[in-house]
Amino acid sequence: MIKRVSLLLCISAIGFLNAQLTDLARIEYSFIPKKKSDDEYTRIRALFNYPIELKDDKYIFVGAEYNNIFLNLNDNYPFDKSLLETLTILDINLGYTYKMNKNWRAGFKLTPRLASTLTGKITKDDLFLNGGMFFVKDRTEATNLKRPYRLILGLTYNTTTGIPFPLPFVSYFRQVNESWSFNAGVPKSNIKYSLNEKNALQAFVGIDGYFANLQKSAIVFDQEVDHISLSVVVAGLGYEYLLSKHLVLYAYYGYTLRMNNVLRDKDRENVFTLDNVNAQYLRTGIKFKI
Secondary structure, three states: OHHHHHHHHHHHOOOOOOOOOOEEEEEEEEEEEOOOOOOEEEEEEEEEEEEEEOOOOOEEEEEEEEEEEEOOOOOOOOOOHHHHOEEEEEEEEEEEEEEOOOOEEEEEEEEEEEEEOOOOOOOHHHEEEEEEEEEEEEOOOOOOOOOOEEEEEEEEEEHHHOOOOOEEEEEEEEEOOOOEEEEEEOOEEEEEEEOOOOEEEEEEEEEEEEEEEEEEEEEEOOEEEEEEEEEEEEEEEEEEEEOOOOEEEEEEEEEEEEEEEEEEOOOOOEEEEEEOOOOEEEEEEEEEEO
């Protein structure tokens, strides 16, 4: 069953916030200090995915991902900072997957999302709907291949991007030899080197960020602000330590190549830039993977 579930989790854990492809559960902490400023960005994140096996190699899955984001705005700003001190993002993952043929598996995912400052009652403006469809060819367990691989093709729809049509998704993993492997795609690409059975290093490039509704609109230079968003492109190095076959401690340290943290109006147009200066990036946690 574990090999089959790996295909399921390839689908269930794909999202904008940079989840690994085979995680059943994860708890992590992220930190970005603002350069030449007292401001900080921190995030606490937890997720789980639970597969339910049906007959004929079919599965449904349920899962959830929770993000609590602290902006820690300590500089002087031309608006009431208390309106956006904390952001809450909660995803509910619902999906279905089945075997199309010997090589390919199809999957469909629906993700209702709550993304808000939660300073009042929840309204329809705090709710978003994301989803996607994916096709997975997994040859990572093939004994007749010198370099096992996994290919994922799909379309994703994310209402928080502001783009009113599905976007393509591609991810390609290849095991080069016992020590080296790589993954090319979005939201993360990496090259990994296994030092031994317990220790691994990697170089990575990835994207991170969020989009949330402000329940109490802020006024900035006589303009009303209704949303806040952060988009980050980061590159760096990572380290993983296997506590057991499925339990992993990890830490990633890098530097942002692009950073854009902005307040937006109801039409999602940029009103005020909180930060666009590149800075250090730290992410660490523990995960249970198959």
